[in-house]
Amino acid sequence: MSLLPTEPTAVPGPRSAEILAAQDKVFYPGLSSDGYPFVARSRSGWTVTDVDGNVFVDLVSSSASVPLGAGRAEVVEPAAQALLDFGNEDSHAVFHERMLPLATRLLDLAPNGLTRVDIALNGTESVETAVRVMRRATGRPVIIGFMGGYHGETTTTAGLGAEQSEIGRGLRGVTSGFVHVPFPNSYRSPFGSPRPGGTGDATVDFLRDHILFHVVDPAEVAGVIIEPILGSGGVVIPPDSFWPALTSLCQEFGWLFCLDEVKTGFGRTGEVFAADLWDLEPDLLCLGKAMGGGVMPIGALLGNERALGGYDDLSTGSTWSWLPAACAASLAYMDLLEREDVLGNVRALHAVAVAKLCPLVEQVSQVGDVRVQGAFVGVELVVDPVTKERATALQEAVAEGCLRRGVLVASSTTSFNIQPSLSMSPEAYAEALDRVIAAIEEAVA
Ligand SMILES: Cc1ncc(COP(=O)(O)O)c(C=O)c1O
Secondary structure: OOOOOOOOOOOOOHHHHHHHHHHHOOOOHHHHOOOOOOOEEEEEEOEEEEOOOOEEEEOOHHHHOOOOOEOOHHHHHHHHHHHHHHOOOOOOOOOOOOHHHHHHHHHHHOOOOOOEEEEEOOHHHHHHHHHHHHHHHHOOOEEEEEEOOOOOOOHHHHHHOOOOHHHHOOOOOOOOOEEEEEOOOOOOOOOOOOOOOOOOOHHHHHHHHHHHHHHOOHHHEEEEEEOOOEOOOOOEOOOOOHHHHHHHHHHHHOOEEEEEOOOOOOOOOOOOOHHHHOOOOOOEEEEOHHHHOOOOOOEEEEEOHHHHOOOOOOOOOOOOOOOHHHHHHHHHHHHHHHHOOHHHHHHHHHHHHHHHHOOHHHHOOOEEEEEEOOOOEEEEEEOOOOOOOEOHHHHHHHHHHHHHOOEEOEEOOOOEEEOOOOOOOHHHHHHHHHHHHHHHHHHHO
16 A cells, blocks of 8 residues: 555646736746745645645655654644743843753764854855854955855855856856855766876865966965755765865865755754764854754854854844744754654665665666765756756656656756655655656656
8 A cells, every 4th residue: 555645636736726826926926936836735744735635745845944744743842832931032132041052962963173153043144154254264255165056045145156057147246255166076077087196086176276276366265165965956975085185175275164064964964964974074064954843944053163263243143043942943853863763764765765766877868867865865867878968858847747746856957856854754755756766757758
């Protein structure tokens, strides 16, 4: 018997179609064009039910911000109690008793060397603060970002990011101080092998030999901000040669090394933080999304003494950062992370995705690459395996085929990602991936 809900009858159903048409007249058009073609009524576990009664399997997890499925009572209840006790509190002005336990808990979980916490409302705000902190701590203006990287959509974070040109449209001429280097991507590397006598990694060779020679003096660089695994940019996993080469460059020039773990953090990759996959010790760590247990918005910037300890004259954050309910949700989620062997389940999900999806690269010529790390999968669809030209129309057809089969995937201009709930059972995940495979087979036929 199937573990999944039955496939939807029609998407959008009549009620969704009616509401979507009315929404089109009211919302900013850029919002209307982005979403799935249905209107949600409720969520339960890893399913989403729409206003027509269709039930979808959620392999997106609200952009990876809902780690353990919808509204877990163990997380909602402490948050609700904190709302009853406080409503909002501006945690910059009135410190409340959940702040210190949360900060201490984060520092305990985080990579070695991090000793300070700044509070943030969400991932975007934590990256905004990281950019300012890096400039303040070093007195240097330039930050190195990576092509394919996504860090948010405010002026600063979209200027730092370079996932796709559309996000930076209108910003490149007005945001300064960001220099971009290709993200280390074995499937789409613009470079050959590392050069003899170089850093040991082709991307870092390029950074050292070309960027630092032609574009920017290393003494003007505050540091690098990088996702340890590209999230929205397609679950790209750097080769092992990259991190030692990058971190020694940072040491050589006194750059700060900032990891953006807004998407990878809190279990998604099979470790609490993706930094743990390579034993990385960043100077700064940006957090958000799953930190709120899928229930409340919250973010944080963690830093070592050099990055975040030596000054107090940078005013940061915003009114709702670390409201008591968000702190309560976050603490409750961290309890669950420990109690429920979430990481063990993520590793089981990893094995399912590897077994089901990786063989497609050999079997289906338009599946160019499949990358799996924990409960995080990127599939690259290509027109031709030799040219590797992106097959955007095919990708859309696959995403649409998934939707018809009642499965939500994260399909964007740059990526086709799968990011299930970290607590989905491996058996249900296997069935959901069978539906994704059926959609791929149908679209390429
Ligand atoms: C790596 C990364 N950084 C920052 C952000 C911004 O986080 P938020 O949109 O939750 O504020 C995101 C959001 O997708 C992200 O994936």
